[in-house]
Amino acid sequence: QVQLVESGGGLVQAGGSLRLSCAASGRTFSSNVMGWFRQAPGKEREFVAAINWSGSSTYYVDSVKGRFTISRDNAMNTLSLEMNSLKPEDTAVYYCAADKKRSTVITASRGEYDYWGQGTQVTVSS
Numbered sequence: 282q283v284q285l286v287e288s289g290g291g292l293v294q295a296g297g298s299l300r301l302s303c304a305a306s307g308r309t310f311s312s313n314v315m316g317w318f319r320q321a322p323g324k325e326r327e328f329v330a331a332i333n334w335s336g337s338s339t340y341y342v343d344s345v346k347g348r349f350t351i352s353r354d355n356a357m358n359t360l361s362l363e364m365n366s367l368k369p370e371d372t373a374v375y376y377c378a379a380d381k382k383r384s385t386v387i388t389a390s391r392g393e394y395d396y397w398g399q400g401t402q403v404t405v406s407s
Contacts, residue, residue, distance in 0.1 A: 283307035290401030303360040303377030311355035314380040319373035328389035340387045367405045374400040
């Protein structure tokens with residue numbers, strides 16, 4: 282059974298930092314694109330960042346560029362999201378996702394991702 286389990290969410294003041302982690306089990310994703318999405322109350326789930334299989338290529342939504350960094354450790358089968366200079370508008374449930382079809386070409390389309398975690402809440406207070 283494939284599982285993606287996120288951790289690291291919490292409550293932080295504006296300007297603070299958090300590091301999210303995603304642990305994969307049931308299969309290895311070392312050859313696959315992986316990404317982070319988020320969903321705020323009353324809004325659709327949106328793309329945040331993604332990374333290719335080797336970590337050599339990353340892609341971010343404009344609103345987090347320069348503040349968030351996605352990375353991966355294929356030996357540990359984990360994905361991370363370092364979030365700095367957090368803003369209240371970053372408040373959302375953050376989801377880890379894996380695209381079993383792609384290794385190098387990154388997509389921001391949530392419909393293309395095959396596996397999802399249960400999400401971790403990030404709340405940024407003003």
